[in-house]
Amino acid sequence: MKNYYKKGDVLTATAPAGGVKSGQFIVVGGAFGIAAISAAEGEEFELGTGHIFKNIPKIDTEDWDDLAPVYWNATESKATKVKSSNLKIGIAIGAHTNGTGDSTIRLNSSF
Template identity: 35%
Template sequence: MAQNYIKSGERVTVVAGTGGAQSGKFYAVGAMSGISQTSAEEGDEYELDTTGGVYEYGKTGAQVWEQGVKLYYDEDTDTMTTTATDNTYAGVAEQPASVDATIGRIMLLRSF
């Protein structure tokens, strides 16, 4: 292993912004994004899973997710969507989701 190796990078330590961080919520921190592993007060550190994890997350209504479709985080609704415009890339649908589903499975993929 390289002498300068620190860690895998699947989880990174970041500082909670305005309002803090909530465990299980998607956050974008600069060019990094992922799911918070713990809750944190504003200014405190927390772990962000940036890649590889599969999570259940709120799904934008009236959408069908095919397995493997690209998903984006809609900050206004705190849901995942197939709509790229004005949203942050998050990963892909790990499983299909019906039009009636309110929750879907997302597999995080690096956004940077």
């Protein structure tokens, strides 16, 4: 692969205003991921993308099918099945029923 550069499932990003905490779900630019470490505003940190993550908060009134597309509702800071203007973050791993507040999602490593 002549143009191959490196794996892209962990990205280096700059912490936004307020910084980030390890394990925080965050959108940086057009990428959604999980902060691998805590970092103060303006510091670099590793953003995990492209893997399967659990305990991602979801809109608890929604039912999701296995492998359904999942989006990030930035207003609620929760995953949702509603596309509208929300950023697509991946696909649901397993069915998730109404009343469950956490989800397991395979994050997209490219957007």
